[in-house]
Amino acid sequence: MKPCSDLQSLSHPLFDQYQIQVQIKRDDLxxxxxxxxxxxxxxxxxxxxxxxxxQGIVSxxxxxxxxxxxxxxxxxYKQFNTIGIIRGEPHYANNYTLQCAQKWGMKLIFVDRKTYRKRHETSYLAQLQQQFPNYFIVPEGGSNHLALPGVSEVCQELEAQTEFDxxxxxxxxxxxLSGLILGDQGKHQLLGVAVLKQAQYLVNEINQFIGHHAQLTNWQLLTDYHGGGYGKFSSGDLSALKAFSEQTAIPFEPIYSGKMIVALLDLIKKNTFPAGHRIVLLHTGGLQGLHGLVEQQRIKADEWPLPPELPVQ
Ligand SMILES: Cc1ncc(COP(=O)(O)O)c(C=O)c1O
Structure with a gap:
């Protein structure tokens, strides 16, 4: 595990045109x-x-x-058991993501959409806890209060690496985003690009996460760059992302980091940032998802840099 992720400068004609400085924090590495x-x-x-x-984690x-x-x-890698409650039918167990998960010892439990919707309900969680008594239940996406201090460390690293706006x-x-808000302590503008449709409800979630730090209002959730909803993207956005990825020599995927790039380019073109503005992008990884997009024939394998498979050691 890298102790501190690299920060790299990006060059792009648009950044020169609008005199914007852009760097990327390579958490994907x-x-x-x-x-x-x-x-x-x-x-x-x-x-x-x-x-x-x-004994392990259920998520x-x-x-x-x-x-x-x-x-x-x-x-x-860290020697604990894992159980994944997966939304969908058991045949998904053959896809790249879940094949890897099983290879690494995760037990998969497939549930229908109705059951999956109960994942935040106290009674459903109590039932799971009873079923798996010595397991710690972590919510979808790994987002709980214990996730926040880990994410906050990005801000401490950045503090030592660069100055930015x-x-x-x-x-x-x-x-x-919640962990970044807490780590940043009001020092910079923080923009979150929502990848889901109708994501306004996340503002409440963020307020709950940041709790009594409600005085930290230097953040904004951008809800117009979902590209049609979670997992959706237009062919235009996909081509723009591919071009950006080639231009900057940084690998991206269209579900998360891709939407951030689409938002960045649009915001720059709309003159949102004054000349001389210094932006840092957080590369949140997720490149394994490209394998699934190839399997679903939504992207072509030879056009995207697929991350290599790791042998089980
Ligand atoms: C690659 C990637 N980027 C960004 C996110 C969004 O992070 P969060 O769920 O903490 O908002 C996720 C989901 O966890 C993700 O998988």
Missing amino acids: IHPIISGNKWRKLKYNIEHIKQQHH FGGSYSNHIHALAYAGH TLITPVGSAGT
């Missing part, structure tokens, strides 16, 4: 599997279960979930 915000969010959850002598995810993929590897991150379950 923290580890080949537990990359991006995954390691940040899991770090203190793992410390907690080790201290409390829990939730869709059938191509980056979180499930990373959690399964973390369990294998705005930090941008993609937002799914909002643990990452």
Whole structure:
């Protein structure tokens, strides 16, 4: 695990035209599997279960979930059991993400959409806890209060690495943005790009996460860049992302980091940032998801840099 992720400068004609400086925090390079915000969010959850002598972690995810993929590897690597409650039918067990998860020892339990919707309900969680008594239950996306200090460490690293005005991150379950808000302590503008449709409800989630730090109002959730909804993207956005990826020599995927890039380019073109503005993008990883997009024939394998598979050691 890399102790501190690299920060790299990006060059792009648009940045020159608008005199914007853009750097990217390469959390995708923290580890080949537990990359991006995954390691940040899991770090203190793992410390907690080790201290409390829990047998393992139960968590939730869709059938191509980056979180499930990373959690399964973390369990294998740090020697604890993992159980994934997966939304969808058992045949998804053959996809890349879940094949990896099983290879790393995760037990998969497939549930229908109705059951999956209960994942935040106290009675359903109590029932799961009864079923798996010595396990720690971690919510979908790994976003709980123990995820926040891990994500906050991004801000401490940045403090030592650079000076900047705005930090941008993609937002799914909002643990990452919430951790950044707490870590940043009001010093910079923080922009979260929601990847889900109708994501306004996440503002409440974020307020709950940041709790009594409600005085920290230097953040904004951008809800217009979902591209049609979670997992959806237009062919235009996909081509723009591919071009950006080639231009900057940084690998991206269209579900999370891709939407952040689409938002960045649009915001720059709309003159949102004054000349001389210094932006940092957080690369939250998720590149394993490209395998699933190839399997679903939504992207072509030879056009996207697929991350290599790691042997089980
Ligand atoms: C690659 C990637 N980026 C960003 C996010 C969004 O993070 P969060 O769910 O903490 O908002 C996720 C989901 O966890 C993700 O898998």
